[in-house]
Amino acid sequence: MICVVTGAAGFIGSHLAEKLLDAGHTVRGVDKFLGNYPRRFKEWNLAQVHRPGLEFIEADLVDIDLPALLDGVTYVFHQAAQPGVRSSWGEEFGEYTHNNILATQRLLEASKKSKIKKFVYASSSSVYGDTQDLPMRENGMTRPVSPYGVSKLSAEQLCYLYWKEFGVPTVSLRYFTVYGPRQRPDMFFHIFMRAHRRGQAIPIYDDGKQSRDFTFCADIVDGNVAAAEYPGAGEVFNLGGGSRTTVEEVVRMVEQISGKKAKLNMLARQQGDVRHTAAALDEARSKLGFNPRVKLYDGLAQEWEWMQKIGD
């Protein structure tokens, strides 16, 4: 089968593309190589994916001939996005509307006339915002606290709308803080491990007691494949790691893995940051058979190992 993976040179897209290629599918990868972090990281990701069955183009989804791209395609995995909560305020918001909302709408529009069996959209736990209502449930309140979260929620709503109005078989997956090898260099674990490796102080925003439901990349990939094969559509699922951990606990684990003590630099809480996240996984477990397998300590060890490989 032919699968389209948008954001195929990115953190999650590259892992997903690899998994699909290894399962014998053809992967039509698209990536814009957004300048949100150095290009060499994405090129490194892509080099790992490179194998027979991969077709890859560097392009902006808004500009290319999407009906042609979807010709003969069975599954669309829409992973491409302008990431980052903190950078989504102010002037930069135009990038978020273009890359997160408009690109998704164009892809959905093209999907109307295609014969795709599933359009899997990579949404985000940031759609929930700073709720006191934990764990976060799919039918709970969505009130993002960052423009990024607003853009992801908008695109998710478009996915639902195209299902309802035109029968495009969409499923949205709300990812909870994904980590693992190839993690973006602007994400906390990456920043933390990089600094720790060099013996530098680690910036910790807030007091370190904030917690996240950290999810290993391979589990997210499995969730995507399960969503593609899921017979239903027009639905939303949380994909979380299954346990909530504080940033402080993560620091302790990395100290154990690396065998050295971390230096911490406590900084003020950032605008748009959510205090706690925790995913209710009942829906994903019962309908998708989703079952996060990788424990945080093991996943962190894998990311640490990768970090040694890519060097500085």
Next chain:
Amino acid sequence: MPISQELLEILVCPKCKGDIHLTPAGDGLVCEACRLMYPIRDDIPIMLIDEAIKLG
């Protein structure tokens, strides 16, 4: 890994959405209407208007 014919067939000029063709050297995709060449680097067609090379 060479670019597959199938992939080449689905690509259009991102500016005018018109047809493009491979250069004889295989190092780019040309849109005659816009007089732009989209480079192919490491077997990856770069279909970005900003990256396109203006043809004389």
